[in-house]
Amino acid sequence: MSDGSRIRVLSVDDHPLMREGIAAIVNSRPDMNIVAQAATGAEAVGTYRLHRPDVVLMDLRLPDMSGIDALVRIRAEFADARVIILTTFEGDVEIQRALKAGARGYLLKSSPPDELVQAIRHVHAGKKGIPSHVAAHLAEHMSDEDLTEREVEVLRHVAEGNRNRDIAEKLFISEETVKVHLKHIMDKLGASDRTQAVAIAVRRGIIQL
Amino acid sequence: MSDGSRIRVLSVDDHPLMREGIAAIVNSRPDMNIVAQAATGAEAVGTYRLHRPDVVLMDLRLPDMSGIDALVRIRAEFADARVIILTTFEGDVEIQRALKAGARGYLLKSSPPDELVQAIRHVHAGKKGIPSHVAAHLAEHMSDEDLTEREVEVLRHVAEGNRNRDIAEKLFISEETVKVHLKHIMDKLGASDRTQAVAIAVRRGIIQL
DNA sequence: CCGCCCATACCACGATAGTGGGATAAAAAG
């Protein structure tokens, strides 16, 4: 089969070993191959411009920016870019953000190779390539109330071990307001105290330690 | 070069993509090759018995047990087993535990491929294969006081959002004792409150959410 | 235009957490 009919794939991941594994899988299929690789978000954007791949496999954790940011930048220039997020499980919030940002698929690095090539084929064909178990996991929290930006900001300070008073000073608001935010945070996350709120938020990918 | 003179490597990782990448790297060198792979701890032990590889590349997170447990089991049967821990960064506590358990090397999955093959050669030659930056990171916390088992147990309950009183009941001790443990925990970790203690412990790999 | 969400703020009260000191006993380390 000539290269012209193959699905041209760009792999973005800062782990060389993982890139190697992805390349081995993709190149072993007759209908697709890796045309370029990138290790950072900036590199990904530049490489996309240069090669215009059919499908991008994008890691979420990159040295210079989030994979979602890189995704947004690529789609700002090329609205028809087809990007599959490929990551170790981060929590459902990341998945939602990625899909909102225009990702066509979301795949875990722990997935079997066949699922990866299937997703590439699906996305290239114009479908959405989201495995059923991920979709199920997604549905579970879809209706959940999201934290507001301010609430996330407060929660980050809480995770740092700041007292309400300190957070108030840093955000130039009153301690009472911080308490209100924290109350809402705990209510939304179903946490009984600030500590559990942080734990849940980390698990869900809302904040990272 | 004949197979007889090659370093025989066993790769243990539950991520097929990562296994593929490791295999590609190792098999691309003339002096080593992958003789077997395993996706679980139990599988790793069985496969070791069968193949007696020269070097084992062991992931820390496995479906059935910790990579450290698998390492311990292998070394219980084969005291001269040479195992390199290969993992995404988990926190320095894991590194220490792995080395104490007899790991000959500790490598991050984000390492460049050359570092991996170097580590394999070093360990096979009888040396310890620990990259300098990992060693440096290790030294930083070597002198740090470790939490006792009981303290870790208490901290886990704290991370779940339990109040001191609840923790006391669950552990069949008084609330005052819980407070004492928590005081020691915060002192050792340098945390100002229970929330930061949990955050630090998660970063250091002492507990996992 | 009206209602809802968001961020802000204040007050009061009870609950929980954190500090400091002192104490006992068993186990581990030296």
Place this chain on the structure above:
DNA sequence: CTTTTTATCCCACTATCGTGGTATGGGCGG
């Protein structure tokens, strides 16, 4: 065998947190 560590308990006191209710102003969607 002595010292140190670990785990346990109690008390008293202060600091901080979490809850409830109420309120104001801006922004956004219906």
